[in-house]
Amino acid sequence: MYVQGKIKQILGERGLTQAKLAELANVPQPFISRFDNKVNQNYNIDNLISLARSLDLSIEDLFDIEERPDKRMRMINKKIKETIQ
Structure with missing residues (x-):
C-alpha cells in the first residue's frame, strides 16, 4: 500500500x-479522487501537507514508507521534511 491505499x-x-x-x-x-486511481502519480506537496494537517497526521503517516525503502522514497521523505520545517 502506498499513498493511494493509505488515504482510502x-x-x-x-x-x-x-x-x-x-x-x-x-x-x-479531484485531488482526493486521484488516490483511487492506483497509479503512482506526482502529487502537489502543499496539498499533501494540507491533507495530513486536516487529518491530524504527519505527512509520513500518509505513506507506507517502510514498504518502499528505495532511494526514491528516501529522497521524497527528505524533501517532505525540508518542506514542512
Whole structure:
C-alpha cells in the first residue's frame, strides 16, 4: 500500500467522503479522487501537507514508507521534511 491505499483506508476508518476531506483540507476534490486511481502519480506537496494537517497526521503517516525503502522514497521523505520545517 502506498499513498493511494493509505488515504482510502483513512477515509474508511474515519467515515469521511472524498468531498468532506477535500473541504477540510481546502484542496480540490479531484485531488482526493486521484488516490483511487492506483497509479503512482506526482502529487502537489502543499496539498499533501494540507491533507495530513486536516487529518491530524504527519505527512509520513500518509505513506507506507517502510514498504518502499528505495532511494526514491528516501529522497521524497527528505524533501517532505525540508518542506514542512
